[in-house]
Amino acid sequence: MTSVELSGKVALITGASRGIGYGVAEALVARGDRVCITGRNEDTLKAAVEALGADRVIGVAGKAHDEEHQAVAVARTMEAFGRVDHLVNNAGTNPVFGAIADLDLNVVRKIFETNVLSALGFAQRTWHAWQKENGGAIVNIASVAGLSASPFIGAYGVSKAAMINLTQQLAHEFAPTVRVNAIAPAVVKTKFAQALYEGREAEAAASYPLGRLGVPSDVGGAAAFLTSEQSDWITGQTLVVDGGIFLNAGVG
Numbered sequence: 001m002t003s004v005e006l007s008g009k010v011a012l013i014t015g016a017s018r019g020i021g022y023g024v025a026e027a028l029v030a031r032g033d034r035v036c037i038t039g040r041n042e043d044t045l046k047a048a049v050e051a052l053g054a055d056r057v058i059g060v061a062g063k064a065h066d067e068e069h070q071a072v073a074v075a076r077t078m079e080a081f082g083r084v085d086h087l088v089n090n091a092g093t094n095p096v097f098g099a100i101a102d103l104d105l106n107v108v109r110k111i112f113e114t115n116v117l118s119a120l121g122f123a124q125r126t127w128h129a130w131q132k133e134n135g136g137a138i139v140n141i142a143s144v145a146g147l148s149a150s151p152f153i154g155a156y157g158v159s160k161a162a163m164i165n166l167t168q169q170l171a172h173e174f175a176p177t178v179r180v181n182a183i184a185p186a187v188v189k190t191k192f193a194q195a196l197y198e199g200r201e202a203e204a205a206a207s208y209p210l211g212r213l214g215v216p217s218d219v220g221g222a223a224a225f226l227t228s229e230q231s232d233w234i235t236g237q238t239l240v241v242d243g244g245i246f247l248n249a250g251v252g
């Protein structure tokens with residue numbers, strides 16, 4: 001990877017020590033970007049930086065919703081690389097399964113804080129630090145759960161729907177300098193989604209027209225596209241990356 005010529009661009013990717021965020025980091029480093037990744041666990045983050053290439057990747061540990069962490073992550077990116085062209089808001093949480101009728105509202109607050117407010121907080125900071133004057137792109141990792149009702153993960157779905165509207169608001173507000181888009185994946189094989197397919201992957205994959213569950217590089221490719229010149233006339237959109245599972249919604 002380190003033999004790849006630098007693109008001159010810099011990306012900040014939240015929650016990227018494993019899973020989808022790591023897949024996005026791999027895709028962006030492979031095309032020559034320098035990257036700052038975040039995550040809560042310092043050891044895992046350090047290992048990810050080493051694996052991606054410490055000559056062009058830095059890690060800043062912290063919780064995505066923590067405003068001080070947001071400020072430090074953006075400042076460290078600017079110090080290390082002198083710019084922050086792209087922001088990928090990937091860190092997300094879903095601590096509960098079940099109906100929302102009796103859900104503890106403090107849990108809902110926590111979900112919104114991590115999935116929605118942190119994305120807005122990071123976007124405000126990269127906008128003021130670099131993007132407002134110099135341009136760039138923001139990609140929010142939402143979910144197909146934000147596009148329709150999802151039994152058992154309702155509060156998560158509501159937060160991802162908010163993230164999709166946040167994408168539209170920011171796209172309108174930050175145009176024409178910065179493009180803002182979202183990606184809505186279906187089940188991607190990561191620790192986060194393990195409970196949805198572990199021990200029954202073939203059965204879970206059978207409902208996908210493309211015959212398999214997603215892998216982090218599927219989302220990495222989409223994020224690379226949305227942060228490239230190939231998508232220069234696309235903003236405010238949500239790209240569904242779902243192996244075709246939404247095609248099943250019709251009757252018959």
Ligand SMILES: NC(=O)c1ccc[n+]([C@@H]2O[C@H](COP(=O)([O-])OP(=O)(O)OC[C@H]3O[C@@H](n4cnc5c(N)ncnc54)[C@H](OP(=O)(O)O)[C@@H]3O)[C@@H](O)[C@H]2O)c1
Pocket residue numbers: 014015016017018019020021038039040041042044062063064065090091092093114141142143144184185186187188189190191192193
């Ligand atoms: N996997 C799926 O099927 C799927 C589908 C649709 C959407 N998504 C979305 O994709 C995003 C990534 O999910 P994933 O499946 O890749 O999860 P994952 O495998 O659990 O990875 C999550 C990453 O984010 C970090 N992280 C978690 N909570 C954080 C926090 N509060 N602050 C900072 N970093 C945090 C984790 O490291 P630490 O634990 O060390 O913090 C890890 O690096 C989420 O927004 C999720 O909602 C996932």
